[in-house]
Amino acid sequence: xxxxxxxxxxxxxxxxxxxxxxxxxxxxxxxxxxxxxxxxxxxxxxxxxxxxxxxxxxxxxxxxxxxxxxxxxxxxxxxxxxxxxxxxxxxxxxxxxxxxxxxxxxxxxxxxxxxxxxxxxxxxxxxxxxxxxx
Numbered sequence: 532x533x534x535x536x537x538x539x540x541x542x543x544x545x546x547x548x549x550x551x552x553x554x555x556x557x558x559x560x561x562x563x564x565x566x567x568x569x570x571x572x573x574x575x576x577x578x579x580x581x582x583x584x585x586x587x588x589x590x591x592x593x594x595x596x597x598x599x600x601x602x603x604x605x606x607x608x609x610x611x612x613x614x615x616x617x618x619x620x621x622x623x624x625x626x627x628x629x630x631x632x633x634x635x636x637x638x639x640x641x642x643x644x645x646x647x648x649x650x651x652x653x654x655x656x657x658x659x660x661x662x663x664x665x
Contacts, residue, residue: 566592570600613637630658 546552555561562585569576570593578593580586597603613635616624623629630636635657638650650656 562589562592565589566596569593570596570602573597573602627658632658632660634658 543552553564555564565578566589569578578589580589594603598605619629635655636650637655638652640650640652
């Protein structure tokens with residue numbers, strides 16, 4: 532392997548020497564510290580989170596901190612975001628009864644061409660009613 536190779540230990544030691552490693556105990560304090568640091572210099576700043584729950588909490592705290600500092604407005608439009616259904620298996624995703632009324636589906640591939648009304652990739656579909664025979 533050519534080039535520079537840093538182990539995680541070397542990387543942390545290097546960051547620590549630069550004064551860029553800060554140990555914070557407790558989730559609440561950590562999220563608050565992340566929000567404050569982000570708000571100091573939001574341009575070109577990336578926050579990495581291990582899961583959706585913590586991502587959501589961190590995003591909300593960052594947004595509140597940016598509002599508090601007047602960087603973003605207090606009232607903003609809401610934006611619809613589609614989130615993947617992690618609770619469905621591949622087989623479940625093909626069965627309409629596994630979706631709730633009002634759920635929006637975004638087709639990623641073309642549906643079965645043998646069906647009269649097959650799905651088209653890139654189109655959104657909303658579950659609107661319960662079939663009579665279910």
